[in-house]
Amino acid sequence: LIKDLPDLRLVIIGSGAYVGSFVRQYTRDGLAGSIEYKGYISDHRSILRTLSKSLVGVCLYNPRVYKNLAYGQSSKITNYLSCGLPVVLTGSSNNMPWLAQYIRKYKAGYVLRYNQDDVYDALKKLLMNPKIYTDMQRNTKRILHHFDSRTYYVRALHKLLAR
Numbered sequence: 001l002i003k004d005l006p007d008l009r010l011v012i013i014g015s016g017a018y019v020g021s022f023v024r025q026y027t028r029d030g031l032a033g034s035i036e037y038k039g040y041i042s043d044h045r046s047i048l049r050t051l052s053k054s055l056v057g058v059c060l061y062n063p064r065v066y067k068n069l070a071y072g073q074s075s076k077i078t079n080y081l082s083c084g085l086p087v088v089l090t091g092s093s094n095n096m097p098w099l100a101q102y103i104r105k106y107k108a109g110y111v112l113r114y115n116q117d118d119v120y121d122a123l124k125k126l127l128m129n130p131k132i133y134t135d136m137q138r139n140t141k142r143i144l145h146h147f148d149s150r151t152y153y154v155r156a157l158h159k160l161l162a163r
Helices: 019-028 044-052 075-082 100-105 116-128 130-146 155-162
Strands: 010-013 035-039 057-059 087-091 109-113
Touching: 010 044, 019 035, 044 075, 057 075, 075 087, 075 130, 087 100, 087 116, 100 109, 100 130, 109 116, 116 130
Parallel strands: 010 035, 057 087, 087 109
Antiparallel strands: none
16 A cells, blocks of 8 residues: 555554564564554543544454454444544454444445455555545444444443443
8 A cells, every 4th residue: 555655654553462573573574664653552532632633443353363353342443433534344244343333334434354455455445535535434423423422332232221
């Protein structure tokens, strides 16, 4: 994608056991100028400010590693949606974050199998086609009415717990 969009930058927020090897790899591959690694950010407002300057939220979940994607609420996905970012999300047909149903239903991004070529194609289509991008960005706002404005929990879950 950098060949097609030389100004493209990947911003990574977070930390983990493999950060050091990941940073060494992208530096060795000559991609350090296109990747901004923020590390762990504890302040949620700072995370949202960073995301608000972005174009796309990317959640690449390997379903073989994350075996229970369907059973949790991804704050990463809700943060992307709350900032109006189209989402590119991966998993498998029987192991996908449940927010994928909203992304599909409202056409607010791409829900894909965990496959490098599919992710590349989706990002290229999204970033190089202004109409697709604008439509998907607008569609993220249609999802937000399903969420509580303070916590981003699905209202249906809140109603269920209130019984």
